[in-house]
Amino acid sequence: MREFxxxxxKNIKIxxxxxEYAHIESGDLKVPLEKGWIQEDQILTLGKVIMGKxxxxxxxxxxxxxxxxxxxxxxxVVSEFIYQKxxxxxxxQEVHF
Numbered sequence: 001m002r003e004f005x006x007x008x009x010k011n012i013k014i015x016x017x018x019x020e021y022a023h024i025e026s027g028d029l030k031v032p033l034e035k036g037w038i039q040e041d042q043i044l045t046l047g048k049v050i051m052g053k054x055x056x057x058x059x060x061x062x063x064x065x066x067x068x069x070x071x072x073x074x075x076x077v078v079s080e081f082i083y084q085k086x087x088x089x090x091x092x093q094e095v096h097f
Contacts, residue, residue: 002027004065009037013062016044022069029067 009032023029023043032038046066048054086092 002031004028004032004067006032006037008065011063012038012065013042014044014064015042016046016049016064016066018046018066018068018070018074020045020047022067025069026067 015029015038017023017026017029019025022045023033023040029038029043033040044054
């Protein structure tokens with residue numbers, strides 16, 4: 001299954017992904033890699049960028065596309081962060097079940 005059209009890959013210089021296994025899980029990476037529309041060295045994980053192991057230079061590298069595979073752990077981490085910020089600012093409403 002693929003969401004990105006073939007034409008998009010003609011313009012991509014870097015494809016940023018949220019997980020290491022995205023090229024296995026996502027047809028948006030698996031098919032273009034198999035068909036040679038994009039090369040493995042064009043794919044960077046956000047983790048490597050955040051940790052400073054990979055860099056994206058937009059002026060030199062051109063168009064960067066982000067593909068989220070959707071990892072539940074990311075949802076939990078972001079939800080906890082938002083929840084804590086809301087509590088710090090005394091925002092929101094507690095719901096009791």
